[in-house]
Amino acid sequence: MRVAVLENHPAEGAGLIGEWAKENGVEIEVYEAFQNRFPSVQEYDALIVMGGPASVSDVDSDEAVSRAIETIEKFLNHDKGLLGICLGAQMMAVAAGGNVIGGPEKEIGWYPISVPPGNETGLLADVPDDLVVFHWHGDQIELAPAAELFASSHVCPVQAFQLGEKQLGLQCHLEVDSAAMDKMMEAFADEVRSGGPNVMTAVEMTSGLHRWGGDCRSALFRILDRWSKAVSG
Numbered sequence: 001m002r003v004a005v006l007e008n009h010p011a012e013g014a015g016l017i018g019e020w021a022k023e024n025g026v027e028i029e030v031y032e033a034f035q036n037r038f039p040s041v042q043e044y045d046a047l048i049v050m051g052g053p054a055s056v057s058d059v060d061s062d063e064a065v066s067r068a069i070e071t072i073e074k075f076l077n078h079d080k081g082l083l084g085i086c087l088g089a090q091m092m093a094v095a096a097g098g099n100v101i102g103g104p105e106k107e108i109g110w111y112p113i114s115v116p117p118g119n120e121t122g123l124l125a126d127v128p129d130d131l132v133v134f135h136w137h138g139d140q141i142e143l144a145p146a147a148e149l150f151a152s153s154h155v156c157p158v159q160a161f162q163l164g165e166k167q168l169g170l171q172c173h174l175e176v177d178s179a180a181m182d183k184m185m186e187a188f189a190d191e192v193r194s195g196g197p198n199v200m201t202a203v204e205m206t207s208g209l210h211r212w213g214g215d216c217r218s219a220l221f222r223i224l225d226r227w228s229k230a231v232s233g
Helices: 016-023 063-077 087-095 178-187 189-194 202-232
Strands: 002-007 027-032 046-049 081-085 099-114 131-142 148-153 160-164 167-170
Touching: 016 027, 016 202, 046 063, 046 087, 063 081, 063 087, 081 087, 081 202, 087 099, 087 131, 087 160, 087 167, 099 189, 099 202, 131 202, 178 189, 178 202, 189 202
Parallel strands: 002 027, 002 046, 046 081, 081 167
Antiparallel strands: 099 131, 099 148, 148 160, 160 167
């Protein structure tokens, strides 16, 4: 399986997804939207779109955002595999006819998501309810009618959704390892310093990685296993 990874910011790379790909013989190639590099839909079986500080509301003023959404639309139109992380999930939602709005408050740190029952056949079927995951976002997704909701959090009603058997959006970050978290905390330190009712300190976030990172890695790998099987048919 050949997978293109589209990065929207230097601090938000594939993280643990790269480890999973190496273990499973999945070929990945990285493209930097912020360097005006985008994959061709004909060359790949699937596309993974990572997070970043941009907003989909900048689609008319930010060429990188506009072209990223156009690329996602092409993969959707060809029924290719899609996995969107944070901003990538928001772009997927918009490409499918949904919307993204500013949330009531930022969600930064380790907080649980709720995975409702009845998800036996979805890509989150093996994810336990109330899994504590890493978040870094302020905007929130409003789903298109064709999308199916699979997870929520206290702050954010849409934490995971599917558009089809092989198109998954995750508002949360299951892919973070210590290196990925360090990059995010350095690049977006001002957001942490600004604080908020659901914004953890850097010390709390590092502690959370040691406490919950292993569970998130296991959940991510199970999701990716199911996703890759769906993509491969």
